Amino acid sequence: MTDKKSEDFIADSQFEPLKPSAKFAKSARVNDDMLFREAQNDRLAFWAKMAKNLKWNSKWDRILDDDKPPFYKWFTNGKLNVSENCLDIHINNGLGDKKALIFEGEEGDTQVLTYKQLLKEVCKFSNVLTKLGIGKGDAVTVWMPMIPEAIIAMLACTRIGAIHSVVFGGFSPEALKDRILDSESKMVITADGANRRGKVIPMRNAAEQALEECPSVEKVIIVKRTGTSYKTKPGRDLGWSELMADANDRFEPVNMDAEDPLFILYSSGTTGKPKGILHSTGGYLVGVNTTFRYVFDHQEDDIYWCTADIGWITGHSYIVYGPLSNGSSTFIYEGTPDYPSRDRFWELVEKYKVTVFYTAPTAIRSFMRWGNDHVDKRDLSSLRLLGSVGEPINPEAWLWYHEHIGKGKCPIVDTWWQTETGMIMITPLPGLTPLKPGSASWAFPGIEVDVLDDNGNPTEAGQRGFLVIKSPWPAMLRTLHGDPERFENTYWKQYPGLYFTGDGAWKDKDGYLWIMGRVDDVLNVSGHRIGTMEVESALVEHPAAVEAAVIGKVHEIKGHAITAFVTLKEGYEGSDELVQELKSHVGKKIGAIARPEEIFFTYELPKTRSGKIMRRLLRDIAEQRDLGDVTTLMDPQVVATIKEGYTEK
Numbered sequence: 019m020t021d022k023k024s025e026d027f028i029a030d031s032q033f034e035p036l037k038p039s040a041k042f043a044k045s046a047r048v049n050d051d052m053l054f055r056e057a058q059n060d061r062l063a064f065w066a067k068m069a070k071n072l073k074w075n076s077k078w079d080r081i082l083d084d085d086k087p088p089f090y091k092w093f094t095n096g097k098l099n100v101s102e103n104c105l106d107i108h109i110n111n112g113l114g115d116k117k118a119l120i121f122e123g124e125e126g127d128t129q130v131l132t133y134k135q136l137l138k139e140v141c142k143f144s145n146v147l148t149k150l151g152i153g154k155g156d157a158v159t160v161w162m163p164m165i166p167e168a169i170i171a172m173l174a175c176t177r178i179g180a181i182h183s184v185v186f187g188g189f190s191p192e193a194l195k196d197r198i199l200d201s202e203s204k205m206v207i208t209a210d211g212a213n214r215r216g217k218v219i220p221m222r223n224a225a226e227q228a229l230e231e232c233p234s235v236e237k238v239i240i241v242k243r244t245g246t247s248y249k250t251k252p253g254r255d256l257g258w259s260e261l262m263a264d265a266n267d268r269f270e271p272v273n274m275d276a277e278d279p280l281f282i283l284y285s286s287g288t289t290g291k292p293k294g295i296l297h298s299t300g301g302y303l304v305g306v307n308t309t310f311r312y313v314f315d316h317q318e319d320d321i322y323w324c325t326a327d328i329g330w331i332t333g334h335s336y337i338v339y340g341p342l343s344n345g346s347s348t349f350i351y352e353g354t355p356d357y358p359s360r361d362r363f364w365e366l367v368e369k370y371k372v373t374v375f376y377t378a379p380t381a382i383r384s385f386m387r388w389g390n391d392h393v394d395k396r397d398l399s400s401l402r403l404l405g406s407v408g409e410p411i412n413p414e415a416w417l418w419y420h421e422h423i424g425k426g427k428c429p430i431v432d433t434w435w436q437t438e439t440g441m442i443m444i445t446p447l448p449g450l451t452p453l454k455p456g457s458a459s460w461a462f463p464g465i466e467v468d469v470l471d472d473n474g475n476p477t478e479a480g481q482r483g484f485l486v487i488k489s490p491w492p493a494m495l496r497t498l499h500g501d502p503e504r505f506e507n508t509y510w511k512q513y514p515g516l517y518f519t520g521d522g523a524w525k526d527k528d529g530y531l532w533i534m535g536r537v538d539d540v541l542n543v544s545g546h547r548i549g550t551m552e553v554e555s556a557l558v559e560h561p562a563a564v565e566a567a568v569i570g571k572v573h574e575i576k577g578h579a580i581t582a583f584v585t586l587k588e589g590y591e592g593s594d595e596l597v598q599e600l601k602s603h604v605g606k607k608i609g610a611i612a613r614p615e616e617i618f619f620t621y622e623l624p625k626t627r628s629g630k631i632m633r634r635l636l637r638d639i640a641e642q643r644d645l646g647d648v649t650t651l652m653d654p655q656v657v658a659t660i661k662e663g664y665t666e667k
């Protein structure tokens with residue numbers, strides 16, 4: 019790793035750390051270093067204390083079982099049920115009539131479910147699932163728009179002990195198919211269609227393309243959302259409302275072991291095959307329950323809005339399980355921020371008096387570009403706390419967010435974490451941490467991280483290195499579904515005994531952590547993780563492409579934009595039509611989020627003498643930087659030619 023770039027130093031030194039206001043700090047859940055001290059004193063005792071905030075039906079006999087690293091277990095032999103902790107306990111505490119879920123659809127239709135009502139729906143759906151033969155340990159794929167039924171389905175799975183695998187609604191049927199097959203799901207829950215910017219996107223018909231090749235799926239449940247027609251497959255397809263109409267609204271939660279799998283969530287890695295990240299019941303819930311409470315400073319009357327989709331880990335941990343296990347009111351919106359107009363989010367903040375708002379830097383950069391008028395015409399005075407997640411937030415976007423959305427009074431929690439970590443790992447605590455725009459500040463209490471150099475030594479302040487997690491944490495992934503070897507190789511081999519995050523970072527002189535993004539072949543496009551290999555595999559499946567190299571080119575809004583360098587088979591000519599065709603091909607294979615922004619044809623790719631594609635050089639070309647050392651290349655002429663062609667383009 020080279021030394022830190024000068025911009026980083028500017029970000030570091032330009033701003034005085036911003037202390038929380040006395041008013042905010044006074045009523046904040048955390049306004050002193052008590053939690054840090056407790057965790058420092060005895061990390062495991064700290065997590066055990068946190069675990070006591072949940073309802074356990076039998077207590078664990080060991081907090082952490084570290085007998086077989088990296089296959090750690092937490093709260094062994096403890097028994098609990100996630101849906102019971104998200105619903106029943108609050109009703110028993112007198113919060114039955116409190117709003118649990120507030121929903122607004124793209125067309126302005128609304129639905130509010132109190133804790134009592136949500137429990138009834140979840141129990142009804144638990145009975146539906148059970149009647150259809152789904153039980154403990156069965157996998158269920160959820161491919162749905164952002165509607166309450168998606169959350170009801172997830173919670174019902176947890177109530178009966180089934181393992182949900184939620185697939186982002188924007189993924190293509192092919193990507194859905196791969197995930198259904200890998201998880202061996204017996205059931206798929208979907209909708210007839212989804213509303214997207216005033217148009218209807220058929221989902222059930224698209225799902226059929228996947229289902230045709232998924233023999234393990236016995237039943238498909240379809241929510242009627244858009245009224246889109248589809249041909250029912252008798253015996254397999256069933257309507258959500260018909261099933262729910264006469265379902266019993268009571269269902270005893272199934273007692274689950276702390277280590278029973280809770281869900282699988284697929285995420286991109288450095289190979290063409292997505293990883294089925296497996297989370298388990300007890301530790302995960304302890305992790306998200308604790309971090310939600312302290313990072314978002316949970317207050318009883320909060321209306322909390324996380325803008326993520328349910329198909330990503332942020333949707334799992336901080337729309338569903340974190341907020342609901344704390345008895346919060348969680349708001350969900352079906353649509354995008356720019357439809358029907360670019361003030362849609364702020365209209366919703368005003369209408370629902372949202373108090374805590376959690377979004378991604380890519381969205382913030384779009385809001386900035388759209389101009390302040392959309393923001394200024396709405397009353398955002400209900401907001402008291404803002405959050406950011408998914409990618410590094412540039413100080414300029416941070417400052418804009420702070421000034422224009424937070425009106426200078428809302429702290430911003432820049433939260434670093436991953437699908438694998440399950441819970442927020444590095445973050446400010448809003449009533450305590452002085453904020454530096456662009457830094458996620460320090461590790462959460464009970465979490466131990468460091469930045470290491472190539473030799474495994476901690477870096478000096480200001481020196482770049484690799485971000486690692488030094489000790490197990492409750493919500494950590496347990497393995498990769500069906501591939502424990504890949505789990506070990508991906509995360510635990512670079513620095514034996516430590517978890518390798520795949521991110522570069524540096525610490526400043528005050529111990530603040532500055533995350534620089536991925537150091538592996540994974541891109542972060544609009545806060546979503548996409549593997550370069552996945553896109554490359556999709557490209558070379560097209561008959562015209564022989565070889566492809568995909569890189570992330572720095573992009574003003576998206577963070578990274580996918581740029582592909584493609585060599586063509588003999589007989590094919592590069593043309594605008596072929597560019598379009600290849601882009602659509604990738605969209606069809608993976609989903610619109612993976613469509614390359616730019617495709618460039620080249621007769622050869624730069625490779626080392628051992629045949630490894632040097633993506634770094636392609637990145638330098640795309641971002642118009644001087645090329646560094648090219649002597650290790652098999653044919654140094656190749657980069658010169660690509661550079662010439664790319665610059666002229």
Ligand code: PRX
Nearest residue numbers: 407408409410433434435436437533536547
């Ligand atoms: O590179 C980091 C970036 O997102 C990656 C994790 O992606 P994913 O598993 O899809 O989860 C995203 C939502 C938790 C990380 O390896 N990342 C996430 N949050 C931040 C971040 N980079 C910098 N700052 C953050 N706050």
